[in-house]
Amino acid sequence: MRISELSRKSGVPVPTIKYYLREGLLPSGERTGRNQADYGDEHLRRLKLVRALIDIGGLSIAAVGEVVGVLENADVVTHQVLGVVQRSMGTDEPPPADRASQDEVTALLARRGWDGMADDPAALALAGVVTAARKLGHHRFAAQLDAYAEASAGIARQDLDYVLLHARVDDVLESMVVATVLGDAALAALRRLAQRDASARLLGGG
Amino acid sequence: MRISELSRKSGVPVPTIKYYLREGLLPSGERTGRNQADYGDEHLRRLKLVRALIDIGGLSIAAVGEVVGVLENADVVTHQVLGVVQRSMGTDEPPPADRASQDEVTALLARRGWDGMADDPAALALAGVVTAARKLGHHRFAAQLDAYAEASAGIARQDLDYVLLHARVDDVLESMVVATVLGDAALAALRRLAQRDASARLLGGG
DNA sequence: CAGTTCTGGATAGTGACACTTTCTACTATC
DNA sequence: GATAGTAGAAAGTGTCACTATCCAGAACTG
Numbered sequence: 413m414r415i416s417e418l419s420r421k422s423g424v425p426v427p428t429i430k431y432y433l434r435e436g437l438l439p440s441g442e443r444t445g446r447n448q449a450d451y452g453d454e455h456l457r458r459l460k461l462v463r464a465l466i467d468i469g470g471l472s473i474a475a476v477g478e479v480v481g482v483l484e485n486a487d488v489v490t491h492q493v494l495g496v497v498q499r500s501m502g503t504d505e506p507p508p509a510d511r512a513s514q515d516e517v518t519a520l521l522a523r524r525g526w527d528g529m530a531d532d533p534a535a536l537a538l539a540g541v542v543t544a545a546r547k548l549g550h551h552r553f554a555a556q557l558d559a560y561a562e563a564s565a566g567i568a569r570q571d572l573d574y575v576l577l578h579a580r581v582d583d584v585l586e587s588m589v590v591a592t593v594l595g596d597a598a599l600a601a602l603r604r605l606a607q608r609d610a611s612a613r614l615l616g617g618g
Numbered sequence: 619m620r621i622s623e624l625s626r627k628s629g630v631p632v633p634t635i636k637y638y639l640r641e642g643l644l645p646s647g648e649r650t651g652r653n654q655a656d657y658g659d660e661h662l663r664r665l666k667l668v669r670a671l672i673d674i675g676g677l678s679i680a681a682v683g684e685v686v687g688v689l690e691n692a693d694v695v696t697h698q699v700l701g702v703v704q705r706s707m708g709t710d711e712p713p714p715a716d717r718a719s720q721d722e723v724t725a726l727l728a729r730r731g732w733d734g735m736a737d738d739p740a741a742l743a744l745a746g747v748v749t750a751a752r753k754l755g756h757h758r759f760a761a762q763l764d765a766y767a768e769a770s771a772g773i774a775r776q777d778l779d780y781v782l783l784h785a786r787v788d789d790v791l792e793s794m795v796v797a798t799v800l801g802d803a804a805l806a807a808l809r810r811l812a813q814r815d816a817s818a819r820l821l822g823g824g
Numbered sequence: 825c826a827g828t829t830c831t832g833g834a835t836a837g838t839g840a841c842a843c844t845t846t847c848t849a850c851t852a853t854c
Numbered sequence: 855g856a857t858a859g860t861a862g863a864a865a866g867t868g869t870c871a872c873t874a875t876c877c878a879g880a881a882c883t884g
Binding site: 457460461464467468490491494495498501502507521524526529532534535537538540541542544545547548549550552553556557559560561563564565566567568569570571572574576578586587590591592594595596597598599600601602603604605606607608609610611612614615 | 730747
């Protein structure tokens with residue numbers, strides 16, 4: 413198919429597709445002439461993935477570039493893909509954390525048996541969140557986190573089951589990306605709904 | 619205190635504080651002369667909250683403005699604050715959802731007894747996520763959501779308990795904001811850690 | 825009390841980001 | 855043969871969150 417058909421099927425404007433091609437988010441089509449190229453279903457599929465990462469996951473163009481770079485390197489160890497996706501989703505610089513918060517996070521990780529993850533970007537980000545809470549006078553915030561961690565562990569088990577059960581071998585990587593990014597968005601939405609429900613029950617609906 | 623001291627204590631540059639004042643994120647100091655004003659602890663506290671909403675919660679300046687607007691309107695019903703905060707955290711326009719996805723979300727809400735929330739922005743966002751998953755060929759994604767919802771409900775109960783137990787009466791609203799925004803960030807970080815742990819256990823660490 | 829620093833307020837400028845627009849030379853199609 | 859579409863390059867656009875500059879006046883400093 414040609415670029416206009418790719419545009420029509422995906423809903424992405426032609427100039428934007430050209431932009432994604434320039435940025436390496438989409439591989440070039442097969443050249444069939446000096447100014448003609450042919451795109452296939454894999455381009456359409458990739459384009460949809462790119463838009464989902466941007467629109468649903470809120471990833472930047474550069475972050476999407478990293479993710480698709482990993483997807484195209486078939487020799488990357490499966491387990492490593494998760495790290496790249498997760499790094500792409502977080503902020504580049506985790507918020508600064510003080511020692512007390514770091515210690516609280518370290519203790520939490522130890523309680524769960526998640527040792528050796530203390531220098532993971534997510535752990536640093538978590539310590540930054542705890543620090544921010546303390547600065548706002550919420551010193552008991554960290555005590556909440558065990559419950560959060562318990563819930564997260566259950567969800568993570570689900571995510572892995574989903575990927576291993578439903579994905580064909582040749583797109584385990586893509587499934588992990590989808591489960592991570594869309595799962596994040598879905599969880600955030602469900603948390604809002606659950607909060608509203610709990611709040612309505614306790615404080616009275618309005 | 620004067621603006622330079624407010625800047626020093628908060629770590630926010632003076633020009634940025636002026637900018638926040640202009641945008642209404644921070645109330646003006648008490649004027650003590652033609653070009654002098656006095657700021658108090660409540661300004662420092664508010665400034666820290668604003669930075670937490672921006673840095674940790676990722677809210678835009680406009681969204682922070684809405685949130686602090688609600689915080690300053692003491693006559694707003696407590697239960698409504700949550701709605702404003704949640705709206706500020708999501709995207710303005712939820713992603714488009716097809717009917718099948720909407721039906722799946724409606725069924726999920728019914729199973730949980732969360733009726734009447736079908737037109738909540740979070741429910742629309744969730745339907746949009748399901749639609750995106752379907753477009754990517756992940757039709758079984760919605761089946762995951764019951765587990766997500768169960769976990770979310772547990773967390774929401776925790777959040778409410780936290781606010782009601784630890785907050786003084788005069789800052790229940792601020793505590794709800796903090797619990798919502800920082801809780802979101804903490805949950806996201808813990809989810810990443812839990813995923814890595816689960817992935818390492820199942821696929822072998824690397 | 826002269827000189828430097830700081831202040832609130834207004835206006836203009838900056839850099840990053842994600843596109844859009846415009847252009848050119850060529851190709852496909854009616 | 856006229857019209858529309860195409861690849862690729864370069865320049866432009868709008869938004870966002872600051873950041874810089876200016877000004878008249880106030881405040882500390884020696």
